[in-house]
Amino acid sequence: xxxxxxxxxxxxxxxxxxxxxxxxxxxxxxxxxxxxxxxxxxxxxxxxxxxxxxxxxxxxxxxxxxxxxxxxxxxxxxxxxxxxxxxxxxxxxxxxxxxxxxxxxxxxxxxxxxxxxxxxxxxxxxxxxxxxxxxxxxxxxxxxxxxxxxxxxxxxxxxxxxxxxxxxxxxxxxxxxxxxxxxxxxxxxxxxxxxxxxxxxxxxxxxxxxxxxxxxxxxxxxxxxxxxxxxxxxxxxxxxxxxxxxxxxxxxxxxxxxxxxxxxxxxxxxxxxxxxxxxxxxxxxxxxxxxxxxxxxxxxxxxxxxxxxxxxxxxxxxxxxxxxxxxxxxxxxxxxxxxxxxxxxxxxxxxxxxxxxxxxxxxxxxxxxxxxxxxxxxxxxxxxxxxxxxxxxxxxxxxxxxxxxxx
Amino acid sequence: xxxxxxxxxxxxxxxxxxxxxxxxxxxxxxxxxxxxxxxxxxxxxxxxxxxxxxxxxxxxxxxxxxxxxxxxxxxxxxxxxxxxxxxxxxxxxxxxxxxxxxxxxxxxxxxxxxxxxxxxxxxxxxxxxxxxxxxxxxxxxxxxxxxxxxxxxxxxxxxxxxxxxxxxxxxxxxxxxxxxxxxxxxxxxxxxxxxxxxxxxxxxxxxxxxxxxxxxxxxxxxxxxxxxxxxxxxxxxxxxxxxxxxxxxxxxxxxxxxxxxxxxxxxxxxxxxxxxxxxxxxxxxxxxxxxxxxxxxxxxxxxxxxxxxxxxxxxxxxxxxxxxxxxxxxxxxxxxxxxxxxxxxxxxxxxxxxxxxxxxxxxxxxxx
Numbered sequence: 001x002x003x004x005x006x007x008x009x010x011x012x013x014x015x016x017x018x019x020x021x022x023x024x025x026x027x028x029x030x031x032x033x034x035x036x037x038x039x040x041x042x043x044x045x046x047x048x049x050x051x052x053x054x055x056x057x058x059x060x061x062x063x064x065x066x067x068x069x070x071x072x073x074x075x076x077x078x079x080x081x082x083x084x085x086x087x088x089x090x091x092x093x094x095x096x097x098x099x100x101x102x103x104x105x106x107x108x109x110x111x112x113x114x115x116x117x118x119x120x121x122x123x124x125x126x127x128x129x130x131x132x133x134x135x136x137x138x139x140x141x142x143x144x145x146x147x148x149x150x151x152x153x154x155x156x157x158x159x160x161x162x163x164x165x166x167x168x169x170x171x172x173x174x175x176x177x178x179x180x181x182x183x184x185x186x187x188x189x190x191x192x193x194x195x196x197x198x199x200x201x202x203x204x205x206x207x208x209x210x211x212x213x214x215x216x217x218x219x220x221x222x223x224x225x226x227x228x229x230x231x232x233x234x235x236x237x238x239x240x241x242x243x244x245x246x247x248x249x250x251x252x253x254x255x256x257x258x259x260x261x262x263x264x265x266x267x268x269x270x271x272x273x274x275x276x277x278x279x280x281x282x283x284x285x286x287x288x289x290x291x292x293x294x295x296x297x298x299x300x301x302x303x304x305x306x307x308x309x310x311x312x313x314x315x316x317x318x319x320x321x322x323x324x325x326x327x328x329x330x331x332x333x334x335x336x337x338x339x340x341x342x343x344x345x346x347x348x349x350x351x352x353x354x355x356x357x358x359x360x361x362x363x364x365x366x367x368x369x370x371x372x373x374x375x376x377x378x379x380x381x382x383x384x385x386x387x388x389x390x391x392x393x394x395x396x397x398x399x400x401x402x403x404x405x406x407x
Numbered sequence: 408x409x410x411x412x413x414x415x416x417x418x419x420x421x422x423x424x425x426x427x428x429x430x431x432x433x434x435x436x437x438x439x440x441x442x443x444x445x446x447x448x449x450x451x452x453x454x455x456x457x458x459x460x461x462x463x464x465x466x467x468x469x470x471x472x473x474x475x476x477x478x479x480x481x482x483x484x485x486x487x488x489x490x491x492x493x494x495x496x497x498x499x500x501x502x503x504x505x506x507x508x509x510x511x512x513x514x515x516x517x518x519x520x521x522x523x524x525x526x527x528x529x530x531x532x533x534x535x536x537x538x539x540x541x542x543x544x545x546x547x548x549x550x551x552x553x554x555x556x557x558x559x560x561x562x563x564x565x566x567x568x569x570x571x572x573x574x575x576x577x578x579x580x581x582x583x584x585x586x587x588x589x590x591x592x593x594x595x596x597x598x599x600x601x602x603x604x605x606x607x608x609x610x611x612x613x614x615x616x617x618x619x620x621x622x623x624x625x626x627x628x629x630x631x632x633x634x635x636x637x638x639x640x641x642x643x644x645x646x647x648x649x650x651x652x653x654x655x656x657x658x659x660x661x662x663x664x665x666x667x668x669x670x671x672x673x674x675x676x677x678x679x680x681x682x683x684x685x686x687x688x689x690x691x692x693x694x695x696x697x698x699x700x701x702x703x704x705x706x707x708x709x710x711x712x713x714x715x716x717x718x719x720x721x722x723x724x725x726x727x728x729x730x731x732x733x734x735x736x737x738x739x740x741x742x743x744x745x746x747x748x749x750x751x752x753x754x755x756x757x758x759x760x761x762x763x764x765x766x767x768x769x770x771x772x773x774x775x
Contacts, residue, residue, distance in 0.1 A: 134663070136664065136734055136735055137664050137665070138664040138665045141665075161735050204739055205739065206738055206740065207737075207739070207745040209740065271535075271536045273760075273766055281762075335723075339756075339760065342537070343531050343533075343536075343560055343561045343756065344560065344561060345756065346600050346601060346756065347561055347600055348598065348599040348600055360740070361441065361599065361603075362599050363598070363599060364598055369560075369561075369608045370560070378601045385730045385737070385738065389730075389731065389734055389737070390735075393734065395672075395674055
């Protein structure tokens with residue numbers, strides 16, 4: 001057992017830092033550091049992706065032959081931590097982290113040759129079509145229908161919670177091609193050109209007033225069968241692969257540590273309840289200390305998972321445990337941010353941060369009152385309530401773990 | 408001991424509930440909040456003319472209903488359940504209490520009853536955190552009366568107020584002044600709040616006021632006013648939480664996944680039981696606070712701070728879980744529960760966070 005980074009890993013960290021210092025413009029840095037939610041705005045995310053593409057660093061987790069970096073898991077962890085610390089916006093996960101692995105794992109050679117390079121370059125910006133009105137936690141009950149019509153599937157139905165569908169030119173969908181005994185059977189994984197006739201995207205406005213999610217209506221959309229990933233009717237296998245990737249793909253601790261650093265710095269600049277600086281306020285300091293202690297435990301948990309995975313071991317409960325603990329801590333830290341913001345945390349000032357989509361509520365265009373950190377705090381607090389709901393609610397994750405434990 | 412409501416109080420509640428359901432439906436309320444002005448003058452006039460509710464706490468000698476704190480609590484809870492954006496708390500609770508305590512203010516109290524006066528309570532400053540007793544805004548004596556200099560932060564309802572109730576320091580003593588929103592030297596910078604109401608930052612630059620602008624003086628008078636405001640905010644929170652719990656119960660009974668209503672899952676049942684428990688305990692804490700408003704200052708302050716800690720915790724628990732149990736729908740502007748959640752979030756820290764009130768409670772307990 002060894003908890004410290006090796007000399008090679010430290011050298012890698014320095015290389016990453018040098019790259020970030022050289023390539024991140026002030027504007028990109030601000031777009032990552034001042035996000036009002038966990039989502040970057042598509043414009044900045046694509047600009048940053050173009051820079052990464054030049055360097056070959058868009059998709060660290062992909063196999064080298066498809067454009068991956070060949071980094072170890074430890075190197076990927078270091079990359080993620082340094083990227084967040086530097087304030088770089090995240091690359092949209094829908095393509096590189098979700099659809100990409102599905103195509104790599106289950107796609108045809110033609111699909112790999114066409115889609116993967118365009119995913120890396122950012123020419124294709126992806127969205128997801130999974131959930132439906134009646135199919136959230138119970139995703140397998142999905143009803144969006146695809147009828148067989150020779151070389152094509154004809155898709156009719158509706159999808160919900162599609163992040164950035166309004167900015168996407170391609171979408172990966174789960175559609176029903178057959179109704180069989182088990183709901184998981186008869187589902188097909190399909191890639192749809194969002195410019196196809198019959199596709200309509202309707203904005204969903206969040207409680208923070210932002211249009212990041214969308215509803216997608218599909219009305220007799222003709223999709224060539226060559227866009228089916230895997231076999232027709234075998235979409236659940238592809239989706240499970242992809243969902244596991246979404247759940248296990250991220251390490252939470254690096255981002256949470258940066259969040260706590262930011263909050264502590266801000267708390268050194270504002271007044272606390274007892275007259276001194278907030279950072280010297282005993283109750284606040286205790287809450288920050290507890291969060292740091294919890295993140296330290298999570299970090300080692302993530303290191304252990306990383307070490308297991310490097311050795312080819314994938315304990316089944318880990319992605320769910322990580323998702324629950326990571327999102328719960330993420331949410332608690334937004335509470336600390338809001339507490340630090342004090343009274344200015346009540347003001348609605350999305351213009352002080354960088355929203356990941358159009359803002360639909362009344363707000364000012366230019367400046368803002370109070371500190372920027374305080375203006376962003378309520379946006380983050382409200383937005384990140386979604387973290388315990390998306391990608392499998394935390395209740396569903398606990399059910400999964402209970403089953404794995406044999407309960 | 409008796410915790411039942413009088414017939415008059417039940418009638419007040421039913422009349423208010425019926426009127427608000429008709430005149431301020433959720434969509435009407437949201438349209439008002441998002442209009443250019445951010446409020447509805449016709450609703451405000453209706454609350455005065457049709458219901459007479461704006462004078463619920465104003466003495467009968469000044470044309471009000473002469474109601475007590477419990478009447479005001481009943482009204483506040485219903486207005487909370489309706490998610491009212493108009494400044495009832497600022498005007499009919501805080502304004503009426505300040506003018507009533509000042510004495511000899513019949514004309515201004517009558518303007519509250521008639522709906523002609525709308526108040527905003529300018530107590531907080533960027534550097535005051537949650538402490539209302541130590542404003543940096545300075546009141547200086549002049550030949551004609553007073554001069555005010557200073558800045559106030561996030562003054563709720565200021566953009567549509569006719570008057571500001573401003574805390575300022577006269578030497579070592581806090582005092583409260585009534586300032587017309589059109590006073591020379593007063594400038595406001597307005598913006599929305601996360602709960603859909605409006606607020607402003609206010610700058611007082613050599614604002615001259617007549618002698619009569621001084622309403623209250625001294626730490627106890629200021630604290631008492633804040634305690635009344637906090638208690639009624641707590642009552643409002645009960646209405647906000649009641650709707651979130653009711654909506655969550657209805658939603659989980661209707662929403663089907665895995666072939667059954669999700670309300671059938673035990674883990675969700677227990678969550679809703681805990682929400683209910685939090686609401687009942689918050690209600691109890693509000694009753695103690697409201698019934699202590701006329702008690703000795705330390706007892707009153709302890710009851711109010713205890714209430715604010717309990718209510719803030721309940722607002723957080725009930726609000727977060729109402730969103731969670733609504734699933735993705737809870738994360739949309741479309742469902743009303745997400746609006747109630749935002750209001751509950753503002754209530755948590757309005758007039759002091761749980762941490763601030765816990766500390767105040769501890770200090771008062773040590774002194775006792």
